[in-house]
Amino acid sequence: MTNRDTAGSDETRLPAYDRVDVSVLVVGAGAAGARTAIELAERGVDDVLVLGKRNHGDAHTTWARGGINGALGIRDPEDSWAIHAADTLNEGHFLNDPAKVETVTEQMPERLRELDEWGMDFSRTEDGEIDQRYFGAQSFRRTAFAGDHTGESMLDTLVARAQELSVPYRENVMVTKLLSDGEQLHGAVGFDMDTGDFLLFNAGTVVLAAGGYAAIYNRHTSRDDENNGDGPALAYDAGAELMDMEFVQFHPTGMAVDETDPEWEPWSGRLVTEAIRGEGGRLYNAEGERFMERYSPDQMELDARDVVARAIAKEVAEGRGTENGGVYLDISHRDEAFIRERLPRMYERFQELGVDMAVEPVEVAPTAHYGMGGVAVDEYGETSVDGLFAIGETMAGVHGANRLGGNSLAETVAFGVVAGERIAGRVDGPGSLPDSVVGGVAEPHFADLAALAGRDGAYDVMDVFTDIQDLLWDHAGILRDGESLQAGLDALDDLRWKAADLDVGPVTSPSFEFAVDVGFMLTAAEAVLRGALARTESRGAHYRTDHAETDPDWQRNIYFERADLGGMTGHTEPVSTPSQAVQDALDEGHELDYHQLE
Numbered sequence: 001m002t003n004r005d006t007a008g009s010d011e012t013r014l015p016a017y018d019r020v021d022v023s024v025l026v027v028g029a030g031a032a033g034a035r036t037a038i039e040l041a042e043r044g045v046d047d048v049l050v051l052g053k054r055n056h057g058d059a060h061t062t063w064a065r066g067g068i069n070g071a072l073g074i075r076d077p078e079d080s081w082a083i084h085a086a087d088t089l090n091e092g093h094f095l096n097d098p099a100k101v102e103t104v105t106e107q108m109p110e111r112l113r114e115l116d117e118w119g120m121d122f123s124r125t126e127d128g129e130i131d132q133r134y135f136g137a138q139s140f141r142r143t144a145f146a147g148d149h150t151g152e153s154m155l156d157t158l159v160a161r162a163q164e165l166s167v168p169y170r171e172n173v174m175v176t177k178l179l180s181d182g183e184q185l186h187g188a189v190g191f192d193m194d195t196g197d198f199l200l201f202n203a204g205t206v207v208l209a210a211g212g213y214a215a216i217y218n219r220h221t222s223r224d225d226e227n228n229g230d231g232p233a234l235a236y237d238a239g240a241e242l243m244d245m246e247f248v249q250f251h252p253t254g255m256a257v258d259e260t261d262p263e264w265e266p267w268s269g270r271l272v273t274e275a276i277r278g279e280g281g282r283l284y285n286a287e288g289e290r291f292m293e294r295y296s297p298d299q300m301e302l303d304a305r306d307v308v309a310r311a312i313a314k315e316v317a318e319g320r321g322t323e324n325g326g327v328y329l330d331i332s333h334r335d336e337a338f339i340r341e342r343l344p345r346m347y348e349r350f351q352e353l354g355v356d357m358a359v360e361p362v363e364v365a366p367t368a369h370y371g372m373g374g375v376a377v378d379e380y381g382e383t384s385v386d387g388l389f390a391i392g393e394t395m396a397g398v399h400g401a402n403r404l405g406g407n408s409l410a411e412t413v414a415f416g417v418v419a420g421e422r423i424a425g426r427v428d429g430p431g432s433l434p435d436s437v438v439g440g441v442a443e444p445h446f447a448d449l450a451a452l453a454g455r456d457g458a459y460d461v462m463d464v465f466t467d468i469q470d471l472l473w474d475h476a477g478i479l480r481d482g483e484s485l486q487a488g489l490d491a492l493d494d495l496r497w498k499a500a501d502l503d504v505g506p507v508t509s510p511s512f513e514f515a516v517d518v519g520f521m522l523t524a525a526e527a528v529l530r531g532a533l534a535r536t537e538s539r540g541a542h543y544r545t546d547h548a549e550t551d552p553d554w555q556r557n558i559y560f561e562r563a564d565l566g567g568m569t570g571h572t573e574p575v576s577t578p579s580q581a582v583q584d585a586l587d588e589g590h591e592l593d594y595h596q597l598e
């Protein structure tokens with residue numbers, strides 16, 4: 001139901017807005033949002049609305065290339081969900097929530113079969129089975145893939161399935177605030193990015209599936225207008241807790257380019273898939289040394305992402321990098337037909353840029369790829385705010401201190417099902433949005449949005465946007481220390497002043513969207529800096545040069561929430577223990593068989 005609210009039509013009154021009543025609002029239409037909506041529809045909940053900032057079918061998920069994990073045991077029958085869980089905990093340096101890891105790993109064989117039934121074009125074995133390959137730091141071949149366009153194929157499949165089930169969808173809507181009294185969720189507000197209309201959603205249940213926060217760093221693998229921290233910031237503002245935000249995965253291989261060359265500059269930081277290393281790619285420094293021999297003689301290029309990223313950062317810092325601040329990744333010992341078949345998109349991309357991977361190496365450098373932290377949720381994906389769920393890349397808990405490649409696509413569909421099932425079991429019509437929340441939260445926010453539109457401020461939105469990204473890179477990058485993190489927090493305060501005085505276009509302009517995102521980025525950035533400063537140890541993706549060792553006392557998660565009087569307040573909690581099945585798998589001590597790669 002949509003009502004045009006005529007609350008105000010002149011300057012002295014509130015801006016007008018449309019009201020939409022719906023039982024479940026799903027904010028985000030990537031794999032996580034789509035899978036939740038499918039689960040709800042299959043369980044008979046049809047009063048659902050899925051929103052996304054882009055056109056239907058166009059979400060960040062489409063950028064995932066390499067694959068999705070699930071212990072199907074097709075190539076390696078001895079694999080099992082418990083060993084998958086053990087690998088995930090090992091890679092997460094035991095900071096993951098074991099229960100959430102088990103939720104994902106136990107479900108994944110079924111989720112992969114289901115995607116297959118729904119038409120996903122998985123690459124196949126000679127026998128026509130779903131093919132599975134190695135990904136870094138995994139014990140067995142359990143990464144299923146669709147060429148090197150796995151995310152695109154997956155989202156196409158999920159969107160088609162959602163359309164088959166007639167799931168209602170509205171595209172190009174940006175949510176700017178959740179409606180909450182701090183304990184109970186009542187809906188959300190936002191705007192239509194095409195028309196500029198303000199929108200009020202009355203919904204007793206909101207599922208935040210709005211992606212992560214890696215794009216708050218200046219060299220990153222996401223699109224500039226996604227992964228800016230919308231999900232975590234919206235939840236935090238509504239009273240939910242953020243968890244482990246300091247853990248940001250720097251993918252070892254982003255494109256290292258000449259940033260003064262306009263043809264290459266847009267490619268800076270873009271992901272060069274791990275699958276190249278999975279297929280046998282080797283890393284060399286500018287002196288022609290296969291330098292991983294020094295850092296990880298057994299695991300070499302397939303060691304964990306944090307280990308490889310730090311190794312490259314060190315090579316570059318010590319003067320053995322390329323002119324563009326990277327190293328070489330070489331797969332030219334494989335023949336062209338193999339590369340074309342296994343890595344078609346990568347091959348084409350470099351070919352278009354004039355580099356033939358079959359005869360020469362490509363240049364790579366670390367790039368911010370994934371935020372392991374996010375919104376703290378329970379076993380069903382629900383936050384501490386009743387009715388607010390957070391899933392997919394927005395949630396925290398599955399990946400711990402470092403994420404296994406192929407596990408985040410897995411998390412999206414696994415938690416989509418868990419959250420959908422939970423919601424379907426208790427939803428009973430649209431919420432009863434209290435007048436106090438409309439008058440006390442929604443309408444003042446609409447007034448703020450109206451004031452932001454067309455604001456003639458002193459600072460360019462994109463300048464402040466990139467200032468935040470630079471600050472994160474400089475102060476909370478691959479190598480961190482207490483002094484620099486504190487300086488980063490101080491500098492962030494200065495940026496808040498600038499963010500309050502932005503020069504912004506109308507509601508339908510990109511600058512308006514980015515101005516809203518600047519607010520989200522500030523929240524995410526503060527949580528990253530505070531978490532990294534508090535965690536006086538090194539673990540997984542978080543490396544403190546002034547606390548270089550892992551401290552067993554820090555096997556704790558760090559939480560931040562909004563204090564009653566404003567400002568971020570934090571606490572820590574110990575991590576719980578895994579089930580006996582997973583502990584047994586851990587005790588078995590599985591290791592990768594690297595010889596399979598050659």
Ligand SMILES: Cc1cc2nc3c(=O)[nH]c(=O)nc-3n(C[C@H](O)[C@H](O)[C@H](O)COP(=O)(O)OP(=O)(O)OC[C@H]3O[C@@H](n4cnc5c(N)ncnc54)[C@H](O)[C@@H]3O)c2cc1C
Nearest residue numbers: 028029030031032053060061066067175211392393406409
């Ligand atoms: C280059 C790249 C390659 C990757 N490769 C792999 C891989 O091979 N395997 C793997 O497991 N993982 C991979 N990942 C990670 C994986 O792609 C993501 O974690 C996953 O797709 C996230 O899905 P999601 O549904 O949670 O969020 P997304 O796909 O990011 O979707 C978020 C949705 O929320 C919407 N949204 C955001 N903010 C708002 C707002 N304020 N209002 C309204 N809507 C909003 C967006 O429009 C979008 O619809 C890769 C990531 C990158 C960057």
